[in-house]
Amino acid sequence: MNNIQVSFSIKDLENLTGIKAHTIRIWEKRYNLLCPNRTDTNIRNYSLESFQKLLNISYLNNNGLKISKIANLKEEEIPIKVREIASRAKVEDHAINALKMAMINFDQVLFYSTYNNLLENKTFSEIFYSVFLPLLNEIGLLWQTNTITPAHEHFISVHIKQKILLNIERLQSLEPQPTTRTFILFLPENEIHDIGLLFINYQLRSKGYHTIFLGESVPMKSLCDLLEFFKEVTFVSYFTVQPDEASIPKYINEFNDLLLQKSNTNFYLMGPKLASLNLKSIPKQIHTFTSIESLVKEL
Structure with missing residues (x-):
């Protein structure tokens, strides 16, 4: 320790x-x-x-x-x-407590040992859904109440990202399905919380889909270039902090006008910022999801 x-x-x-x-x-x-x-x-x-x-x-x-x-x-x-x-x-509660201790102590050994113990009986996806997601939700609340510092949050986030990236790397030999559509994953400008998007990328790759992961803070206009390379495109994004709630309808309408004019393009969208969005008013090629699991089940 x-x-x-x-x-x-x-x-x-x-x-x-x-x-x-x-x-x-x-x-x-x-x-x-x-x-x-x-x-x-x-x-x-x-x-x-x-x-x-x-x-x-x-x-x-x-x-x-x-x-x-x-x-x-x-x-x-x-x-x-x-x-x-x-x-x-139920081992999940014990694991979450152990990972909290790892975070408070900046204890990498405890993080790895807890994760490896979970792997003995769970798949990586099961660990993410049952342990990592609840932990990240708790950490968000702890950060908001000043119980932990940004350093604590970054410590645990970086280690979870490393595990997602490691599992994505293991899928490199898995060739995409020949007739599959292309998923383009990105975060809007000034949005940097990419753990959920990284995991969606892992899930898509594990199902044999072709993905392009662009990551954080991507200007909308720069996405136009990708439409020249791929025929059937589904954009995927996650709104955690940005854009702010008042700006979301404008963002969605601009996105629709700029990038969704072809019938074979779609936009999958999720994140806490969508809670106040009027779903009846969004364009038909934009689909919202309440959780990562619900998005994955749609595929």
């Missing part, structure tokens, strides 16, 4: 574990489960070890152990009990 000193407020622990601050205080007072340090003004301050212990306590409690029983366990028995339950129960 890295020798990085990390301390947490009770609000940080609430955000990271999902356990309400009021409940944490009760567990401390009634069961002496955590022993926080206190500032001169009597504000609680928790160590990294306390955070790890609370994650384990939360896991045991969520899997049916009463808090009074957990309190009677010796300190060294708690992680052992977690491993016992994780080995025969």
Whole structure:
């Protein structure tokens, strides 16, 4: 484990574990489960070890152990009990907790060991859907509440990207179907969150489709060049931050006028920014999806 000193407020622990601050205080007072340090003004301050212990306590409690029983366990028995339950129960929750610890500690070894353990019983796609996606959703909330720093978010994002790219690389020998359409994957200008798009690229390639991955912040006009090279084109994009909600209808209409004038071109679109979009008003060759899974099932 890295020798990085990390301390947490009770609000940080609430955000990271999902356990309400009021409940944490009760567990401390009634069961002496955590022993926080206190500032001169009597504000609680928790160590990294306390955070790890609370994650384990939360896991045991969520899997049916009463808090009074957990309190009677010796300190060294708690992680052992977690491993016992994780080995025969839902491993995803345990893996997500382990990856949170890897993120907080910038611990690459823990990230790789957790991932490799998951690979023993799951495919890469199953890991992405059941572990990586929920983790990324949680991290987004933690970043918004200032519980973690951009460095933490970048650490976990880069490692997940590496796994997607590694799995895409393994598909290089898989030739696209001779009659397949071409999928062009891109993010609009000023949009840099490409993990979802990378995974869609992996799914398309694994199904034998021809893909062109352009990545982040692509000007709309530059996409015109690709229509000269490929006959049947489906554009794919993911709106996480950009464009802003007020600008999305204008973006969609401009995209339709510029790039979708041929009947064999389409635009697949998804992302949280689409939540307020009036679907009845969009052009017929633009298709929206609520999740990566729903898009993949459409293929």
